[in-house]
Amino acid sequence: MAKLQSRTPDGPLADKWSSYKSNQNLVNPANKRKLDVIVVGTGLAGASAAASLAEMGFKVKSFCYQDSPRRAHSIAAQGGINAAKNYQNDGDSIYRLFFDTIKGGDYRSREANVYRLAEVSNQIIDQCVAQGVPFAREYGGTLDNRSFGGALVSRTFYARGQTGQQLLLGAYQSLSRQIKKGNVEMYPRMEMYNLVVVDGIARGIIGRDVITGKLERFSAHAVVLASGGYGNVFFLSTMAMGANASAAWQCYKKGALFGNPCYVQIHPTCIPVHGDAQSKLTLMSESLRNDGRIWVPKNKEDAVKVQKGEMRGKDIPEEDRDYYLERRYPAFGNLVPRDVASRAAKERCDAGHGVNSSGLAVFLDFQDAIQRLGRDVIEAKYGNLFQMYEKITDDNPYELPMMIYPAIHYSMGGIWVDYELQTTIPGLFATGESNFSDHGANRLGASALMQGLADGYFVLPYTIQNFLAGEINTPRFNTDSPEFEAAETEVNDQLEKLMAVKGNHSVDTLHKRLGKIMWDHVGMARNDEGLKNAQEEIRDLKEEFWNNVKIPGELNDLNPELQKASRLADYLELGELMAIDALNRTESCGGHFREEYQTGEGEALRNDKDFTYVAAWEYAGDDKDPKLHKEVLDFKFIEVKQRNYK
Amino acid sequence: MNLKLKIWRQRDPNTRGKFVNYKLNDISPESSFLEMIDVLNEELITKNEEPIVFDDDCREGICGACGMYINGRPHGPDSLITVCQLHMRKFKDGDTIVIEPWRARAFPVIRDLMVDRSAFDTLIQEAGFVSVNTGSAPDANSIPVAKKYADLSMDAASCIGCGACVAACKNASAMLFVGAKVSHLTLLPQGNVEAEDRVLKMVAKMDELGFGNCTNTGACEAECPKGITLTNIARLNREYYKATV
Known part of the structure; x- marks a missing residue:
């Protein structure tokens, strides 16, 4: 494979995107009708891309595994969406949003992409308001903002604690409008199982109808992946139960490079694990850190009493509390970025100051805010989050401090894409969380919604035309070709093989074991020995899976266990690649923390000389080591520094 | 906890x-209701039986995928909650729990507790949107919206x-769902620009899809996990009336 080409346009940073748009190839309206685009996934990136492409005149086929496109997991995003509007007059600008995002990502993302993200952020807010997204407003009728981690300005737009829901409904409604007009063919409960490549270009997918179990073929002139992240490789995460990496993984196995698989985000404020039957973890929005203060007991004896249930958080006097984020990072305090906050919580709990029965939790306390602002104000801001917390834990957070602990939340890594969001397979594009591009080694709060919608509304619908302009003479594809036949047979063989195992362990039992390996060795703190062990343990587990997994039911039928097994087969391979990538990166940056590489104060210690690159992995075949390609990150416009939030 | x-x-x-x-024995009161069904399904799989099929996804009460009748109530005995957020501490050791799918003509059963709710998507596709194309929006602050109305x-x-x-609903009416979107x-x-067209189209579609009429019983409001109020049905009726005179 040739050297990775990021295809970043020349010129000054602030002019790149407009100059790209001025010079790119476009498709005329009469030709758009003749071109088909497949979009896999209906979250913020997928629904917005499908709707926008259809509005432009392309014929779109949209897919989701859920029963309705409205259920994609973007819906669960709580806190908000960033934009550089500077409506609060606090000195925000496109450059500042760009800078904060690059710095927050620990200088491991591509400058031009991040600048473009900041540049289109303002248009996103305009678009969403026009769609009827009911953002929070001031009494004068203008839009309200709040602060998120890693920023000194208030640039986060929000709709109570349900911002993702409201933005997704906006995109879903636009998508629905195009379905009604006949510009989008919608395929709910249809899961992508393979990518079809014809003459080196992505031309279709193999889907499996979740209800009938039947495999179906779909063709198009281009394929857009918007299939989300891979956090569920850890079994316990804040992802939806069905969220999976399989669509992206099949693209990887067909030749798309996978960028920075070891970069996963561990969110500091989640409800702690309660027991073995636990199926998922629930996030408490980062916005809570605007008013909540994080602390643990200063004295270990108090922590032990709290762990045993002999003492409650509110009984510990002020002078015996350690507000460790405010102590360690006076400038950003409770609003340090997520990776920093998560590691600080782990550090305190590992030192014996944790506060729930397992010792793996810290307090998030609202007493000061309630006293300062009144209970009504806190309820108006965070009411639904407090209610959610109480429903799950049976504790009233207005009376008692919340208990929280870090959990897997987001994957910054993903399919490698160039400036046009095109992967290394021509005609295959990747957007939103499924690509690797904009967040570097750590994503800032309220930036996932921004990136998903930037890609879907304002970037991909342009850049994909540069590719499609060359396809106007390509007729629609027949799915009877040998390539489609082979891709379908490949899926069928794999599923038959899974059904034939007839072993003794359920899918979930094996998935939980994978999750434990990943959390222990490829989680918040990683080291050389652990990562090597992880690879070995994952390979053993993979063998056990293929010899001993138990899947009841039939192949050609509604079969949730087969669905889960197929996803786990891919996670077992992806988990190994994550460990390989983490082992290769002998530095700490953002969410990737190698214990061997830290400063005296326990902060991530980067090695810019050797690792200012994107690690893009090429699939080399089963049981062969993947091949590493490097895209060197060339910082021309900003100075790379040690992150400092003190 | 031991349960029947x-x-x-x-x-x-x-x-x-x-x-x-x-x-089902030894269920932790800290488990969620769906985790309890997960445990049952693990037992069924071990016995080579097919697990119980149900829809779920986010398990945070926001995606709307899960839903089942529990002891005669949608989403179970707690209020303002979806099944995935319902926890076993709301039940007692030794309880018998009756679990059924949604039952409505417009929501045919697919298998066990899984039903087909695509009629809701069809309703939104009919007119549940603002007709604005990407790229044509004015500045977000150019039209002030009173906080009161933004909140409603x-x-x-x-x-x-x-x-x-x-x-x-005893009539399997979709008035609360449509009322919420219209509101x-x-x-x-x-x-508001498309208010008249929207309400006429959505109401006509609702009838066509086999949803029943509203008789103002209020069961929808009582069971809505998100606290959507009957006021939205009143607003739907008012908008419909405005659009027809």
Whole structure:
């Protein structure tokens, strides 16, 4: 494979995107009708891309595994969406949003992409308001903002604690409008199982109808992946139960490079694990850190009493509390970025100051805010989050401090894409969380919604035309070709093989074991020995899976266990690649923390000389080591520094 | 906790379903209701039986995928909650729990507790949107919206499309769902432009899809996990009246 080409346009940073748009190839309206685009996934990136492409005149086929496109997991995003509007007059600008995002990502993302993200952020807010997204407003009728981690300005737009829901409904409604007009063919409960490549270009997918179990073929002139992240490789995460990496993984196995698989985000404020039957973890929005203060007991004896249930958080006097984020990072305090906050919580709990029965939790306390602002104000801001917390834990957070602990939340890594969001397979594009591009080694709060919608509304619908302009003479594809036949047979063989195992362990039992390996060795703190062990343990587990997994039911039928097994087969391979990538990166940056590489104060210690690159992995075949390609990150416009939030 | 479960099992829309009894022991009161079913399913798989099929996804009460009748109530005995957020501490050791799918003509059963709610998508596709193309929006602050109306709109927009309102209604009416969407959009200046067209189309479609009429019983409001109020149905009626005179 040739050297990775990021295809970043020349010129000054602030002019790149407009100059790209001025010079790119476009498709005329009469030709758009003749071109088909497949979009896999209906979250913020997928629904917005499908709707926008259809509005432009392309014929779109949209897919989701859920029963309705409205259920994609973007819906669960709580806190908000960033934009550089500077409506609060606090000195925000496109450059500042760009800078904060690059710095927050620990200088491991591509400058031009991040600048473009900041540049289109303002248009996103305009678009969403026009769609009827009911953002929070001031009494004068203008839009309200709040602060998120890693920023000194208030640039986060929000709709109570349900911002993702409201933005997704906006995109879903636009998508629905195009379905009604006949510009989008919608395929709910249809899961992508393979990518079809014809003459080196992505031309279709193999889907499996979740209800009938039947495999179906779909063709198009281009394929857009918007299939989300891979956090569920850890079994316990804040992802939806069905969220999976399989669509992206099949693209990887067909030749798309996978960028920075070891970069996963561990969110500091989640409800702690309660027991073995636990199926998922629930996030408490980062916005809570605007008013909540994080602390643990200063004295270990108090922590032990709290762990045993002999003492409650509110009984510990002020002078015996350690507000460790405010102590360690006076400038950003409770609003340090997520990776920093998560590691600080782990550090305190590992030192014996944790506060729930397992010792793996810290307090998030609202007493000061309630006293300062009144209970009504806190309820108006965070009411639904407090209610959610109480429903799950049976504790009233207005009376008692919340208990929280870090959990897997987001994957910054993903399919490698160039400036046009095109992967290394021509005609295959990747957007939103499924690509690797904009967040570097750590994503800032309220930036996932921004990136998903930037890609879907304002970037991909342009850049994909540069590719499609060359396809106007390509007729629609027949799915009877040998390539489609082979891709379908490949899926069928794999599923038959899974059904034939007839072993003794359920899918979930094996998935939980994978999750434990990943959390222990490829989680918040990683080291050389652990990562090597992880690879070995994952390979053993993979063998056990293929010899001993138990899947009841039939192949050609509604079969949730087969669905889960197929996803786990891919996670077992992806988990190994994550460990390989983490082992290769002998530095700490953002969410990737190698214990061997830290400063005296326990902060991530980067090695810019050797690792200012994107690690893009090429699939080399089963049981062969993947091949590493490097895209060197060339910082021309900003100075790379040690992150400092003190 | 030890429990007795009576669960509706139905192979497909055309096969007769029936209640099947299960016994389940050692369930933690800290588990969620769906985690309790996960444990049962693990036991069924071990015994080479097919697990109980149900829809779920986010397990945070926001995606709207899960939904089942529990002891005669949609989403179970707690209020303002979806099944995935319901926890076993709301039940007692030794309880018998009866679990059924949503039952409504417009929501045919697919298997066991899984139903087809695509009629809700069809309703939104009919007119549940603002007709604005990407790229044509004015600056977000160019049209001020009174906080009061933005908040009321947000109340209505909180609907998660789970279908509990339809399942709870003796007429299987979708008035609360449609009322919520009409309110969400009509209360905002951006959505008000198409108010008349929207309400006429959505109401006509609702009838066509086999949802029943509203007789103001209020079961929908009582069971809505997101607290969508009957006021939204009143607003729907008012908007409909305005559009027809």
